[in-house]
Amino acid sequence: MRCPDPAGRPLTVADVLALPVLAGGGPRVVTGVDRVDRPVRWVHITELTDPASFLKGGELVLTTGMPLPDDAAGVRRYVGELAAVGAAALVIELVRRYHRPPDALVDACRAHGLPLVTLAKDVNFLEVTQVVHALILGNQADAMRRTQRVHEAFTALTLRGAGPEDVVRAAAEMSGRTVVLENLVHRALVCEPSGGTVEAALTGWERRSRATPPADHTEVLGPGGWLVTPVEYQGERWGRVAMLPGPPGTTAAPSFGPEDVTVLERTAMALTIARLTRSAPWERTAHRNALRDLVEQRHRSPADARARVAALGLPTDRTRFVAVLVDVPAREDTARAEARLSEELDATGHQALVGLLAPTRLGVLLALRPSRPWRQAVERLSRVALAPAPGTTVSVGSPAPDLADVARSFREAARVAEATGPGEPLPPDRSFHERSDIGLRRLLFALRDDTRIQDYAQRRLGPLLDHDARHGTDLVTTLRGYLEAAGNKTVTARLGGLSRETVYQRLRTIERLLGRDLDSGDQRTELHVALQVLDVLRGR
Template identity: 35%
Template sequence: MLPTLRSILNLPVVRAADPEILGGGGSLGGDGSLGGDGGLDAPVRWVHVSELLDLAGLLSGGELVLTTGLELDKDPGRTAAYIRSLETAGAAGLIIERTAPRGSTTAALKDAAKAAGMPIAVVHRRVRFVEITEIVHRMIVAEQLEKVEHARDVHEAFTVLSLESAGTAQVVEQAAAMIGASVVLEDLQHHALAFSAQGLPAAELLHDWERRSRTTPPARPAADSTARANTVARSGPEGWLQVPVGIKAQLWGRLVVPLPPDSPHEDEAAVMVLERAAQTLAINRLAERDQRGLSEQAQAGLLSALRQPRGLTEAEALARAGSLGLKRSPFYLPLVFRSLHQDSSPGDPLANQQQERALLELLATALKSTAGNALTASIESGSVGMLLGLAAKELEDHTLQRLAAALSTQVGHGEGDLAARWIIGVGRYRSTLLEAAAGIDEATHVADTAATLRKQDRAYYRATDIRLGGLLALIRNDPRVQQFAESELETVLAAEAEGAQGYLELLGRYLDSGGNKAAMARSGYLSRPTLYARLAKLEQLLEVDLEDPESRTSLHVALMLHRLRGQ
């Protein structure tokens, strides 16, 4: 901290000269202490010794002026103008040596000092100005050196945290420890993301946080460090210290000291710490994002290579997978997460990409709470593949349940539950990584087929859960199979195209009920006479007997193939 006029007047060398305050800064008490507050606590930036009466062009503000006042003795009438000129130039104070009685000059000084806002003092005994100058300048240099050392310590501490990609909480804790006050990191919605409470309970620090934060608007950035310390730091009714977090137009939060230090100098030091902490948080967030993106790309490339090995050996596959975090395990289980959101927005690749990114992050978090580890990556738009390593086959269902539970409890990007958007297809567990990778295709077919089911009441699906649907999913793209489905449903589809709606739905309900007309009527779908009449019309369109089991089987297979279209 810079020395003040109060601290300078308390120096032994000055006290020995019998100082007296004439005005502008309080008075000397009977016990020798300095009373009043005036300008005695203003910082002194430098000491200037001069006998000139015109110092306007020589001062830049914050100086303590020392003079013998000999020039004032020549013309005491210039005393008031002299003091006003010092005040205009921003001087911190004036000390005049008066070792001999000078009646007119002393009277003029006292009169001018009464109206002065700047502290004016006289010393009644001879003092070496050079000694005062040396002492004060050492104090100023020491303060500047302290600032430099503090800035170096702050820089080193947060550089280490940047290099170590430290977590958000660790950065906030470091900032709070260096400032000696509580620090809170909040996002743009005024939610406290991390905090470090210093000297008070966390409940008190965060009490009614959102409302208090909203009444504290973001501070405007300043052009230089001096202005920043005075204008950027404090804001709002509680006088919070704050700095934004992020890069230019991509700000994503701010660091706040809800209980700022008492003095402006401490504020400046605290803002420097906050700024360095904000930079570290921004850099670590970018690095984490880049690292995550590179990791996802690497896993996607490896998963593709594992599915089409082309000479890749099991040992090489295990080594490459191990470098990306998949530990060697006795069993590997292929999984595919198939997006239902893909069907509702096929023309929105950005939305699909965001959904996949959210799923990858969610699965990474969920796996941390299980005994499994995995290689996970997008395999095509709307589908995410996973090779799950398991220490024992008995852990399979437990791990799958944990993953499914994570999907059902997490909320996505404004689109509802992830459970409503993702179907889990499970392949067969294998003892080698390459065999498990080949099973991704089976898991894909399972997930794709499960996505077509009207009743999706399972947490995950295996091939045994989809049965005929799984077979049809495997052969659905065969032209002969497509021709079969078209020929079976041709007349109904043509009627639908011409505006006769409802027959395809009626056929589906009839076949799903096993051909039980009475059960359909009891369900309230249609009244009995209307139902029978429409079924008779349906038989005419199809030109088949709906009571014939083989006809119903053919129609059911054709309808299942029709539902798989586009999947």
């Protein structure tokens, strides 16, 4: 027995004709072969000359042919009334009155576009109505249950404060279709592909979206056949959510059903509530998520990454990308810094993604033409970040020639940030730090939590530190002065306010305690590095 598909589409004329209860009658579609996909709302048995007056539309009309008028004009009137009321099809049994369909009936049905089906054998019409009505009612009950589940799912999302990504993902899972949330300037903020890729869903998004006209309610629009609905509140429109037909990239896709409309409308409602209850604008959330995916390389492919970034308005061809990290002193400074950076980039016309990557860290991905000097753009951005929050640190990675190389640029910027201690002085010519600024001390600062570095300092200087602690001496200071004087004992004595003999005596004690030869350049270098580690660990 053929039944409605799992998506819950209505029972059609073709479905009914395929049922065993009718198939046994040898049904043949005489007219309207291309219209047997019409939905069947009910089955109506009639032997009246004017059955249309008892119909509401969508009925499959069953008749033995006994009431058909004898004259052609009467047949045309009979068929015309059925067509006008919206009957799904006319099924006539060729057993009692007719053994072939009358020409007038065939001509009238063809003229009105009404499917005409003949039955060559006797069929129990009552059994047909029982079977079909059971299927229709069962289908309606299933549809009601599915609709109820949709409402319950979105209600649960709303109650737990779900964000736009969760809402759009739920819509895609329920419908089995790609769902996209866009803003008023046709930027795709959230995309949840179903059965395809982000690349297929978002490539050329702005062009395709602008070709799809705006709608005041849920409807199918545009050359792509998108099901769209606005997202708005009290007359203020924020964007729209679109459901794409079938797997992205296909030309022939199943039509949208009532459930799809329900899912999309509940999606728009949940998005409206999320917008009203969450402080972060959609665009900012979209930037944050796109940045995190780029930094953590969570895209399925480079093509998906390019499509998503392009759909957010950033160029991807002939573009150089620069990763910038802005570390603010306190968590409460992030929102203000994020807003100021976004405003500055908009004001200067720079195309970029700005978003929160960690509680006190903002990420900025600048998209610049190769001919545009990147340091100048970063300098201006850095000054904007430093102004409202003293103690902010701006770190930059080297430019990435392609979007696929952006993660590397952010890793470099992170290493620069790790090597930059609180209050680290800025270079004289700029207000940000980059990889070339990392010297020995900053490298050791970045590695300060590594136990191997700590062990190195302890093995090289531990005995000396222990001696000073037990005896109240300050041999470490003498060693530091000697190393900073490049092994010149006279300079060491003068800078330390000591006699040469005292310096000689202390140096011999140091050599004995450490088991080192201070005349060896290599060993002096090792001790100098160990002192640098000690300073870093003590926060000097």
